[in-house]
Amino acid sequence: MESKRARLDRFLSSELKIKRKDIRLMLAQNRVRVDGIVAKDIQQLVDEFSHVSVDDAVLKNNRPSYVMLNKPVGVVSATKDDKHKTVIDLLDHPAKSELHIVGRLDLNTSGLMLLTNDGRWSRKLMSPESKVEKRYRVTLQNPLSTEYIDAFAKGFYFEFEDITTQAAKLEIISEHIAEVTLTEGKYHQIKRMFGRFRNPVIGLHRYSVGELLLDPDLDEGGSRELSVEEVNDIFG
Known part of the structure; x- marks a missing residue:
């Protein structure tokens, strides 16, 4: 992510190189999890230490030290x-x-x-x-x-x-x-x-x-x- 916090749709669009409108469908199909919980809101904020996965493939899993x-x-x-x-x-x-x-x-x-x-x-x-x-x-x-x-x-x-x-x-x-x-x-x-x-x-x-x-x-x-x-x- 360019900033420390970003909307979920912006983060996924950047990481997966897909259009934001396609992310709504992904969320409706329960394919996205944030910190182990199925994501429903495209405006949900994720930060540098959020655990984000799509179809069980981890996109982000930084840990604070x-x-x-x-x-x-x-x-x-x-x-x-x-x-x-x-x-x-x-x-x-x-x-x-x-x-x-x-x-x-x-x-x-x-x-x-x-x-x-x-x-x-x-x-x-x-x-x-x-x-x-x-x-x-x-x-x-x-x-x-x-x-x-x-x-x-x-x-x-x-x-x-x-x-x-x-x-x-x-x-x-x-x-x-x-x-x-x-x-x-x-x-x-x-x-x-x-x-x-x-x-x-x-x-x-x-x-x-x-x-x-x-x-x-x-x-x-x-x-x-x-x-x-x-x-x-x-x-x-």
């Missing part, structure tokens, strides 16, 4: 790069050429990355309206103080973009380590927020997205498919 990756420092969140290894290079996945990245991490940031071929799922996950929380462990060069907590909760004004960041939660774990929870992801946001205190970030690790935690059994650079429960429950 959802992958968790433990990104190491020094790997770029890109599909191609001339200088650095990419997250795609790390994958051992039969459909890795079809996957796209859901929420990038900087070169020097490690931790949980998600990849998928399901555009609707990734758009929902990254939409500001979904308010999906991302949690990071941050290591700072200089000691922390309680004033950071209030500042992060109030948000920071970024003059370059003319925006004020949404409220973020900061929890002090030790003198030089904090955990930060965001519901957005502006450019170098965490580093820039700590930059207001002239406190350089020397380590940044994302350990969760929504309800999904980075699998502790995944070595750096390792990846695995998400379970059905993980895919559905990530939004909470």
Whole structure:
């Protein structure tokens, strides 16, 4: 299909090289199934993951993939790069050429990355309206103080973009380590927020997205498919 979703008659006409008027007869003869159910409506929408068959011959049977990756420092969140290894290079996945990245991490940031071929799922996950929380462990060069907590909760004004960041939660774990929870992801946001205190970030690790935690059994650079429960429950 040219687009992610299409009317059934348009899809069949394109795939079978027949006129749309002939498709009405095919449906009347119960020859077409969508996701295992006999299709009756030529205006029914099919998408990239619909299972479509005619006379038991499968025309379309793509499957969604959802992958968790433990990104190491020094790997770029890109599909191609001339200088650095990419997250795609790390994958051992039969459909890795079809996957796209859901929420990038900087070169020097490690931790949980998600990849998928399901555009609707990734758009929902990254939409500001979904308010999906991302949690990071941050290591700072200089000691922390309680004033950071209030500042992060109030948000920071970024003059370059003319925006004020949404409220973020900061929890002090030790003198030089904090955990930060965001519901957005502006450019170098965490580093820039700590930059207001002239406190350089020397380590940044994302350990969760929504309800999904980075699998502790995944070595750096390792990846695995998400379970059905993980895919559905990530939004909470």
